[in-house]
Amino acid sequence: MSAGSFYQRDRRWHPPALSPAYKTSVTRSPQRALVALDNTLSEMTGPVFGQETLGPLDDDMIRNFAKDGDPIGPRIIVHGRVLDEDARPVPGALIEVWQANAGGRYRHKKETYLAPLDPNFGGCGRTLSAEDGSYRFRTIMPGPYPWPNGPNDWRPAHIHFSIFGHGFAQRLITQMYFEGDPLIWKCPIVSTIPDRAAIERLIAPLDLANTVPMDARAYKFDIVLRGRRSTLFENRMEGN
Amino acid sequence: MVQSLDRLKESPSQTAGPYVHIGCTPNVCGIEGVFPRDLGAMMLQPETRGERIRIIGRVFDGVGIALKDALVEVWQADADGLYPSPQETRGKADPHFTGFGRSAGDMTSGEFTFDTIKPGAVPFKNSRPQAPHITLWIVARGINIGLHTRLYFGDEETANAADPILSRIEHRSRVPTLIAPRAMEDGRPTYRHDIVLQGEKETIFFDI
Numbered sequence: 001m002s003a004g005s006f007y008q009r010d011r012r013w014h015p016p017a018l019s020p021a022y023k024t025s026v027t028r029s030p031q032r033a034l035v036a037l038d039n040t041l042s043e044m045t046g047p048v049f050g051q052e053t054l055g056p057l058d059d060d061m062i063r064n065f066a067k068d069g070d071p072i073g074p075r076i077i078v079h080g081r082v083l084d085e086d087a088r089p090v091p092g093a094l095i096e097v098w099q100a101n102a103g104g105r106y107r108h109k110k111e112t113y114l115a116p117l118d119p120n121f122g123g124c125g126r127t128l129s130a131e132d133g134s135y136r137f138r139t140i141m142p143g144p145y146p147w148p149n150g151p152n153d154w155r156p157a158h159i160h161f162s163i164f165g166h167g168f169a170q171r172l173i174t175q176m177y178f179e180g181d182p183l184i185w186k187c188p189i190v191s192t193i194p195d196r197a198a199i200e201r202l203i204a205p206l207d208l209a210n211t212v213p214m215d216a217r218a219y220k221f222d223i224v225l226r227g228r229r230s231t232l233f234e235n236r237m238e239g240n
Numbered sequence: 241m242v243q244s245l246d247r248l249k250e251s252p253s254q255t256a257g258p259y260v261h262i263g264c265t266p267n268v269c270g271i272e273g274v275f276p277r278d279l280g281a282m283m284l285q286p287e288t289r290g291e292r293i294r295i296i297g298r299v300f301d302g303v304g305i306a307l308k309d310a311l312v313e314v315w316q317a318d319a320d321g322l323y324p325s326p327q328e329t330r331g332k333a334d335p336h337f338t339g340f341g342r343s344a345g346d347m348t349s350g351e352f353t354f355d356t357i358k359p360g361a362v363p364f365k366n367s368r369p370q371a372p373h374i375t376l377w378i379v380a381r382g383i384n385i386g387l388h389t390r391l392y393f394g395d396e397e398t399a400n401a402a403d404p405i406l407s408r409i410e411h412r413s414r415v416p417t418l419i420a421p422r423a424m425e426d427g428r429p430t431y432r433h434d435i436v437l438q439g440e441k442e443t444i445f446f447d448i
């Protein structure tokens with residue numbers, strides 16, 4: 001297993017800490033330069049989660065909270081692969097997801113949107129990537145929702161993703177959007193990402209080939225985590 | 241034109257938003273019965289080796305208000321300085337310690353708490369030791385990309401003074417933002433460690 005340090009993160013590709021159109025970032029963004037830290041074991045290692053972490057319905061948000069029937073909303077499958085920057089599969093990556101229900105309402109005490117809760121929808125799920133990096137889960141299509149930022153800002157339909165790779169330096173949280181949603185290009189959170197090509201990497205296309213006929217449409221969402229150097233050369237330079 | 245490196249770009253980060261707890265600590269926010277327990281809620285088992293310690297802190301914004309919607313994760317070595325990870329090649333870490341903790345913080349005070357053990361020293365390059373430390377990762381609404389920082393221990397003055405990372409920090413006045421003082425609280429060694437996102441006492445965050 002190759003276990004070197006990770007390639008430097010391209011900070012110009014990611015959103016900057018301060019993006020004034022997303023108002024909450026104004027007081028929550030560090031202003032000093034980040035201090036560069038060459039990866040040590042503390043960053044190259046990371047927690048490992050096995051199949052024993054998961055329950056049988058963790059990857060099925062249609063069933064994992066259901067009380068007396070299926071949740072309301074279009075049934076979908078989200079699937080894809082977790083790869084690193086060298087296009088190598090990342091097996092055993094823990095993927096946690098959360099989302100609003102079909103009406104755009106989250107199951108959360110602090111949520112005030114007037115759309116109703118769905119008694120059969122919790123909104124959280126998780127899964128582990130397989131040996132080839134592939135993963136999948138089943139859910140319902142989340143609805144767009146308004147949020148307090150500008151006087152009339154709406155989030156495009158989205159699913160939040162949290163991903164653990166093999167090293168803590170790979171830790172990533174992002175959001176998946178759906179092909180064709182006009183709100184994507186009007187959203188101040190999406191627009192924190194400076195490069196249109198980077199935004200497009202978060203938009204999952206409809207995948208008709210993997211659709212289950214008469215049941216659920218599929219969306220394909222590949223995730224790329226940081227790649228890492230081979231240890232061969234690093235060890236030599238360190239003189240170990 | 242030159243040949244292509246054929247490298248992919250990392251998926252860009254997006255904020256964890258205000259409802260990160262639904263996905264990462266659902267039991268804390270009232271979504272019960274989906275996951276039996278929240279990931280990283282318990283770092284210790286009775287058999288875990290090492291000195292029991294508690295870490296308490298809050299995350300402050302640039303106006304001095306404590307965040308109530310943050311998620312703090314910690315990653316640390318065991319009492320011997322070994323990581324419970326397949327990438328650890330120096331030996332086998334304590335099988336009764338996961339090294340990973342996650343705290344949603346208290347919904348009203350924003351205070352996060354980790355009951356853990358004090359980690360041993362971990363080597364730097366060329367086998368030089370680093371002072372004992374814990375890696376922290378912070379996400380929240382308004383944070384566009386997760387913030388990496390470290391906690392060092394106030395009672396490790398000699399090790400801290402020799403630490404290759406701490407000693408390299410140019411702005412010496414900022415170093416204390418990484419060091420948590422030790423005190424006895426409720427009969428347990430406790431390290432208070434606040435994180436300041438912005439302003440005069442801004443915590444040092446790392447580009448790792």
Ligand SMILES: [Fe+2]
Nearest residue numbers: 155158160257
């Ligand atoms: Fe959201």
